[in-house]
Each structure stands twice: as structure tokens, then as C-alpha cells.
Amino acid sequence: MGETGETGSSRTRPTIYDVARAAGVAPSTVSRAFSRPGRVNAETADRIRRVAHELGYRTSPIGRGLPDGRTALLAIVVADLTNPFFFEIIRSAEKTAIDSGYTLLVVDAHESSGAERRALERTLPLVEGVVLATSRLSDAAIRAVAKQRPTVVMNRVVTDVPSVVTDNAQGMRRAVEHLAGLGHARLTYLAGPEASWADGMRWRAFREATRELGLRAWRLGPFAPTLAGGLSAAQALTTHSATATVAYNDLVAIGTMRGLTRLGVEIPRDLSVVGFDNIFGSDFCTPPLTTVASPLRHFGTFAVQRLLNQLRAPSSGSSPGLSAPALLPAKLVERGSTARRA
Amino acid sequence: MGETGETGSSRTRPTIYDVARAAGVAPSTVSRAFSRPGRVNAETADRIRRVAHELGYRTSPIGRGLPDGRTALLAIVVADLTNPFFFEIIRSAEKTAIDSGYTLLVVDAHESSGAERRALERTLPLVEGVVLATSRLSDAAIRAVAKQRPTVVMNRVVTDVPSVVTDNAQGMRRAVEHLAGLGHARLTYLAGPEASWADGMRWRAFREATRELGLRAWRLGPFAPTLAGGLSAAQALTTHSATATVAYNDLVAIGTMRGLTRLGVEIPRDLSVVGFDNIFGSDFCTPPLTTVASPLRHFGTFAVQRLLNQLRAPSSGSSPGLSAPALLPAKLVERGSTARRA
DNA sequence: ACGGCGACGGCAACCATTTGCCGTCTGGGG
DNA sequence: CCCCAGACGGCAAATGGTTGCCGTCGCCGT
Missing domain, CATH: 3.40.50.2300 (Response regulator)
Incomplete structure (x- = not known):
């Protein structure tokens, strides 16, 4: 009945300001203690980390992303989530992203260029880069996407956009x-x-x-x-x-x-x-x-790696080596559905 | 070599300030023109919208989310992305979310409580609410999640947490x-x-x-x-x-x-x-x-709807009706794998 | 003893948007 | 004619971090 008078179980997490107050330092010092190791005295940093841990502090991705747009989010847009073709790709891409400190958003395009466009419209502003896995978009639309965010296309070649394709x-x-x-x-x-x-x-x-x-x-x-x-x-x-x-x-x-x-x-x-x-x-x-x-597994890993490269390279622009398609080999697996002609 | 002297093709999108300047109004007015229909004069709003459109302005989810945490993001955590059980669930959940103006993040827990915990740690701060689809977490861990964000569990009953289960x-x-x-x-x-x-x-x-x-x-x-x-x-x-x-x-x-x-x-x-x-x-x-x-399709829809209800209900707290499990009926589909005993 | 430098921490601006509050202007009623 | 209200738009603070810049302090070399 009363207002939100709860004490401990509040849903709003503590901020760097709370930590700073509790540790007796300035907010900026708290920030640096986490994001710039070495910049602050080891003891101070230690104390801050201890206090932060007690308070249950976790750095907010939203606040962090604000100044320079770093959301630590990537997206992979797949033509059809239910297509097993993407299983290994998604998993390997996800792993690669996580290992580099990114979170991978999986976006389903439902085999429709319209849905893909709408999904991108929603997702693009959020993420730092995107993998277009077997996109149904036109080359022009893909280039438009690539102009907004670093982009890698999979199983397709689009001029000036880095890609990963099977042979x-x-x-x-x-x-x-x-x-x-x-x-x-x-x-x-x-x-x-x-x-x-x-x-x-x-x-x-x-x-x-x-x-x-x-x-x-x-x-x-x-x-x-x-x-x-x-x-x-x-x-x-x-x-x-x-x-x-x-x-x-x-x-x-x-x-x-x-x-x-x-x-x-x-x-x-x-x-x-x-x-x-x-x-x-x-x-x-x-x-x-x-x-x-x-090579499904390599596909995802490779695509995300190329994406990360782009993110790290500030001088993207016109390095031609970077946007040449990476060609992954294909091999034939012989099983029971083929036989000598009757 | 030179600094970023590009003019038109910049990767940073225009802000409300750009729109405000171009339209000759204050940034706050631009904001209201989009998020508070009626609050600003219809003609002014119209002009602003026109200018914004010309400039290619799109409201930034990051900036928007900052003041009150509204990211318009939901997450569904599935035990195993490659399990067809989740296909229909994900799709219906996604549709329901989009129809209400939310974006649904699909998170794969790889059938591991450790991975699930880590994934949640990454995702939870980003989203407004979460659906735990056949979670492998302990009841206590789930309640801890529910304390941080509105939560709905699927195919499982956890005291005090709303759920959707088959019979x-x-x-x-x-x-x-x-x-x-x-x-x-x-x-x-x-x-x-x-x-x-x-x-x-x-x-x-x-x-x-x-x-x-x-x-x-x-x-x-x-x-x-x-x-x-x-x-x-x-x-x-x-x-x-x-x-x-x-x-x-x-x-x-x-x-x-x-x-x-x-x-x-x-x-x-x-x-x-x-x-x-x-x-x-x-x-x-x-x-x-x-x-x-x-009823796979209903599952996703239902779960997200309950989540949206929680988000809309400010007085969540202790309304017992809301957290009673919703029981969805199950029926038997007889096909070829069963027969009279030999 | 003094100058300089490096380590460390704080101040304040910045990111894009929302929102409470206030000022102004207009119109209508008394 | 005055008062008041309501419509509308602007100012500024707030959101949660990051970061450039500056001040302080201690240490070292001369």
C-alpha cells in the first residue's frame, strides 16, 4: 500500500556515486578504478573494488555507452532462426564476441527483406557493429547499413563491404x-x-x-x-x-x-x-x-573477428585488404543419399 | 591523413539539438514533439517532424534510456537455442514484444546454469524485463533475478515469480x-x-x-x-x-x-x-x-504479455493473482510411433 | 635548496534525451 | 478592465558513466 519504502531490495542499482561516497573518493576515481587499471593507486583501487562489491555495484552499460557510443553490443542478423544452418554460426559468433567482451544480439529476419529492414532499424542504433548472415537485402541497402555501422556480410559479396563466404x-x-x-x-x-x-x-x-x-x-x-x-x-x-x-x-x-x-x-x-x-x-x-x-563454426568466428577488426581500426576508410571477401573452403561429405545410377 | 573532415556521410546521427536548431525551437520541444503527442502545438510538431525527417533524425535508444532506464528491450533466455522446442516460442514472443514497441533479445544458455548466469549478468542491466524459458537456475537464483527485473518463468513454478507452464x-x-x-x-x-x-x-x-x-x-x-x-x-x-x-x-x-x-x-x-x-x-x-x-505459440505470447503487464503495473508488489502460474493445456497427438502391444 | 617531473585524485564538461517548473501570451469570463 | 486559466515553449537539472585538464604532493637530481 505504501510507497516504495523498501530499503535493501530496491530495484535501482547503486551507481558510481554511491560507491564513491562509501569509499570516500570522487566518482571519477571509481570509474577509473574499473576502466583504467593502473591509472589509480593499487590500494585505492582495491578499496574501491571492495566497497563496490559490498554494495553490489555493477557498471551500467547505458551510462557507459553514452559518451562515446560504446554499448559493447554486436548483432548478427540471420535469415531464419529456425534454420539449423545458423546454429553453429550463431554459437561460434557468440563465443567470439563474448571472449572479446561483447554481447551478441541474435536477430531473426524471418526470410523477409521487410522484416530484416525493420529489425535493423530497431537494432542498429543500439549496436556497435553487425553481421549480416545471408541477408535478403539489396546491395544498396546493405551498403547503407555499412555506412551507419561497421558491417560484415556472410555468404555474399557486396562491393566495399567486408565479407565471409564459402567457396x-x-x-x-x-x-x-x-x-x-x-x-x-x-x-x-x-x-x-x-x-x-x-x-x-x-x-x-x-x-x-x-x-x-x-x-x-x-x-x-x-x-x-x-x-x-x-x-x-x-x-x-x-x-x-x-x-x-x-x-x-x-x-x-x-x-x-x-x-x-x-x-x-x-x-x-x-x-x-x-x-x-x-x-x-x-x-x-x-x-x-x-x-x-x-565450415560453419569458422564462419561465425571469422565474421565476428573481422567485425572486431573494423571496430579496432580507427582508420577504416579505404584499406582494400580489409574488405576483400574471405573465402572459406568447402568439401563434399559423401553419405547415403547418392548412389551409382541404376 | 587529415582529421575527420567528412561532411555528409558521417556515422554519427543527428541529435535533437540539430533538429531543434534547424526547426528554430528548443531541444525540449523536439523531444516532446516525439514522445508527448499533444503537448506541443500541432503545427509546431508537424514542422519539427518534417525537419527531423529531412535530417534523417532517429531518436537514440541510449540517450532515451538514460533518464529512466527505459531501453525498450526485453530478453528471453532459452536453455538451448538449437532445440526446436523454442522456435515457435521465440517467434511468438518476439512478435508480441515488437507489437508493443519492444525489442526482444534472444539469449542462449547452452543448457548450462553457469552460462545462463553469465549471460544474465551481461544482459540484465540492459533490459527492462526477462523471460526465463525452462531455466536451469536454482529457485533462489531465479528469485534473485526477479528482484532485479520483472521476470516471467516458463515451464516451471517458482514461488512469487509469475510463470507460464503446460499442464x-x-x-x-x-x-x-x-x-x-x-x-x-x-x-x-x-x-x-x-x-x-x-x-x-x-x-x-x-x-x-x-x-x-x-x-x-x-x-x-x-x-x-x-x-x-x-x-x-x-x-x-x-x-x-x-x-x-x-x-x-x-x-x-x-x-x-x-x-x-x-x-x-x-x-x-x-x-x-x-x-x-x-x-x-x-x-x-x-x-x-x-x-x-x-501450445508452443501461446507460450511465447503469453509469457511476454505477462511481462508487459508487470512493466505497466507500477504497484507490482504483492498482487497474488499476478504471480499465480498460468496453466496452458496439453493434448496428445497420436502418430506412428505407438501401436498395440505385440 | 630548488626546479621539475611523475603519480594520483578531483573538478567539470560531455554524451542524448526527458521532464519539472516557470514565463509568456492569449482569450474568456466577471 | 482586470483576473485567471490554460496552452505552449524554453530553461535547466538529472540520468550514469568517461575523460581532459588541472592541482597537489612527494621524490629525485642538481
Whole structure:
């Protein structure tokens, strides 16, 4: 009934002023005791730390961020939080950020450029830098983001913006060679979202690799990069004469296998399927999926490291070495979804 | 070489002072034009908004948060980001938060109370409130969190802290009745993490339901709430005489089925399996999993709504109605992993 | 003995915004 | 004609830290 007359359990945390008063020093000294080790006498610093600890003082990120905008926050924007592709990426990115004293915000773009734009609008002012993981934004929009905050894009190349990408061409080439080696001569590619840069890369590499090896190649789609998308792809495949298919990603591949199995097509006997990404789950679906493996863990670590580099480099501007895309190798993991042509 | 002499493309956004100067008013008026509609003359406000828009002004969340701590940030802490159980929860929670003008931070606790504690330490000062989704923290630790910020716990009951839980007892009862109806008389429960409150609830309900129906009941575990955990469970099950099993959650159930299949046990012919949660994927594993469905989507929405209620209610304190657990119903989804006893 | 320097701590400004309070102006009622 | 109220806009303080600059003090070298 009464006003907030509580004494100890107040929800407002103590400030440096409280600590300063209790320790008999000036607030600035308290601040320095925490943020500038060595600048204040060791004994004094010790006493301050002791008092602060007793009072339960914790430095407020808001106050700290005010003067120079240092919020110690980074963000990673992923196209789809539920896509296992991002699991390892998020975790490794998070770890790297934490190890450097940053907190990583995970932002879900729901596979929509509109949602991505809105989310960025909300998040950007808060953070010091951002990783755009497989963004659905236009190059121009991404450059606009990069103008506001240090930015790293993942699995995409945008002029003047640092990026981390898998070697799609190399991976696709391996996949096609693998299928060719099994005797397949008629291949389809199941395309992903039109807005996906990686999809464009993969399709191009697919076309080139098949051409060089003298194979017939078709493109089906686009399909949503989800299991549901894969189901539609299965439908489309039934009327097709190809004996092997490469999907935009593992989710589509798995969805396709499910759909085809349901339609009575047996995999890999009737059709070989190759995925992309080697996500969590691709090894225990039935049959286990042959897929082009991306170094997922390195992806997150690498992206955040590049971001941190930018943050540390005051003279960002025009160092060309920094914005050249970092190319991470891809390798083929052969599992049960591909077999010699019947 | 020179100093930062750039003109237009500066990374520092315009402030209310810039807008005020351009519009010929005081900064306070600009502030009010945005945050206190009606307080300033409609024409003036209009002019200010126009000028602000031209300048590309956006109110800074940091500055705004300073005076009264309003950061418009909420956090949801999930036990494991990669667990599909949380997908729908996160999405619905996020939507609810955004609709109310808040941004939701997603925080991963990596199934570890240590990591959860550290993450909270980092996040708590930033946010106005927090949802603890299946926390691995002790009750005392949770109450300590609740003392710092408005808090809602999910799938768990902690005295004096508002919570949202599924009706585990009811769901488990349905599952056991279902199995009994199929002629099973020897049942095992595959336990989840010791730190899981829901696990305790489910095991207790399992024991009671089996006792009342006159069935034999065993408890195996604990197992990690992951596919890997399910694989270990499969191992443990092979030496057991039960004809049906209920798993702590779907991930364990699916892992168990995989493990058993690999060991030559056929499901549901040799063993019936029931999961918990009805996660994304439980319908397309082989065989499709019979499971106790939680209203995942409502979970997130509900939790955030209760949080928002707390934020709006200044007189929180001791209104008992507010902290009574909200019980969400559970129902059984019968699929292919259960069958009549052989 | 004195000058200088380095270590250390305090003062005050600064960051972007909100808000309590006050001054001014206008209009209407008595 | 005066008074009062209400609308509106400005001043300045407050929020919680950080940091440039300055003063003080003690020590060392000359």
C-alpha cells in the first residue's frame, strides 16, 4: 500500500556515486578504478573494488555507452532462426564476441527483406557493429547499413563491404564431379530464394561444372529454403527425367527426399540427392544426406573477428585488404543419399 | 591523413539539438514533439517532424534510456537455442514484444546454469524485463533475478515469480492412458536433465498415472535433452523388458528411436515411444512421433504479455493473482510411433 | 635548496534525451 | 478592465558513466 519504502531490495542499482561516497573518493576515481587499471593507486583501487562489491555495484552499460557510443553490443542478423544452418554460426559468433567482451544480439529476419529492414532499424542504433548472415537485402541497402555501422556480410559479396563466404564454386564442382563419377548425366538444380546471393553463385557454378563435364543440366524453382520448399520441389521432380539433383541447401534436400519417398520414389536407388551446408540433422535423416560441407563454426568466428577488426581500426576508410571477401573452403561429405545410377 | 573532415556521410546521427536548431525551437520541444503527442502545438510538431525527417533524425535508444532506464528491450533466455522446442516460442514472443514497441533479445544458455548466469549478468542491466524459458537456475537464483527485473518463468513454478507452464500432469496422464489402452503394462520414463523442473513434474505424473492404472513403471536416466541423449537412452532400453516408453521430450524420443532402429529394434512393433512438446520435426521423423503437444505459440505470447503487464503495473508488489502460474493445456497427438502391444 | 617531473585524485564538461517548473501570451469570463 | 486559466515553449537539472585538464604532493637530481 505504501510507497516504495523498501530499503535493501530496491530495484535501482547503486551507481558510481554511491560507491564513491562509501569509499570516500570522487566518482571519477571509481570509474577509473574499473576502466583504467593502473591509472589509480593499487590500494585505492582495491578499496574501491571492495566497497563496490559490498554494495553490489555493477557498471551500467547505458551510462557507459553514452559518451562515446560504446554499448559493447554486436548483432548478427540471420535469415531464419529456425534454420539449423545458423546454429553453429550463431554459437561460434557468440563465443567470439563474448571472449572479446561483447554481447551478441541474435536477430531473426524471418526470410523477409521487410522484416530484416525493420529489425535493423530497431537494432542498429543500439549496436556497435553487425553481421549480416545471408541477408535478403539489396546491395544498396546493405551498403547503407555499412555506412551507419561497421558491417560484415556472410555468404555474399557486396562491393566495399567486408565479407565471409564459402567457396560455392569449388563445393558445387565437387558435388557435380561426384555425381558424374557415379554415372549420372542428367542433373537438376533445385533453386533457393531469388534474393539469395548464394543461390545465384551455386546455380552458376552448377551450370559451369555440368557444361565442362558434358552433362545435361536443368534448373527448377525457386523454392523456399525450408522443408516445405523441398516438398514442392519433390512434386516438380516427379515429372523430370534427371537421375540426380543438387539442392540449394540441406533443408530443401531433406524436404525433397521426404516428398519423393512419400510419392514412392526410392532414394538413392531412383534418384541421387546432394544438399548444401551440412547442417545439424543432415547426418541422421533417412537416408543420411550427401552434402557440401561449409565450415560453419569458422564462419561465425571469422565474421565476428573481422567485425572486431573494423571496430579496432580507427582508420577504416579505404584499406582494400580489409574488405576483400574471405573465402572459406568447402568439401563434399559423401553419405547415403547418392548412389551409382541404376 | 587529415582529421575527420567528412561532411555528409558521417556515422554519427543527428541529435535533437540539430533538429531543434534547424526547426528554430528548443531541444525540449523536439523531444516532446516525439514522445508527448499533444503537448506541443500541432503545427509546431508537424514542422519539427518534417525537419527531423529531412535530417534523417532517429531518436537514440541510449540517450532515451538514460533518464529512466527505459531501453525498450526485453530478453528471453532459452536453455538451448538449437532445440526446436523454442522456435515457435521465440517467434511468438518476439512478435508480441515488437507489437508493443519492444525489442526482444534472444539469449542462449547452452543448457548450462553457469552460462545462463553469465549471460544474465551481461544482459540484465540492459533490459527492462526477462523471460526465463525452462531455466536451469536454482529457485533462489531465479528469485534473485526477479528482484532485479520483472521476470516471467516458463515451464516451471517458482514461488512469487509469475510463470507460464503446460499442464504436464494432464499431458502425461493422456500419454499413459493411451499406452495402457494399447495393451502396454510395462512402461519406462526416459528422464531429462536433473536441473529441469519440467522433468520432475513429468516423472511424478508418470509415476502417479501408472500407479493408478496398475501398470509397472521404471525411470531411466537422466539423459541430455538432445538427440545424443536419446541415443544413450536407446542403449539403456535394450536391456529392459518394458514394451512402451515415454521420453522427457521429443528430441530424446527421436534420438531413442534412431538408436533403437540402428540396434535392430523396430518401432512401433517392438516398442512404443511417446515424446513431449510436439516440436518442429516430430511429424516428419520416421516413424512420426506420438507426442504430448504443448501450445508452443501461446507460450511465447503469453509469457511476454505477462511481462508487459508487470512493466505497466507500477504497484507490482504483492498482487497474488499476478504471480499465480498460468496453466496452458496439453493434448496428445497420436502418430506412428505407438501401436498395440505385440 | 630548488626546479621539475611523475603519480594520483578531483573538478567539470560531455554524451542524448526527458521532464519539472516557470514565463509568456492569449482569450474568456466577471 | 482586470483576473485567471490554460496552452505552449524554453530553461535547466538529472540520468550514469568517461575523460581532459588541472592541482597537489612527494621524490629525485642538481
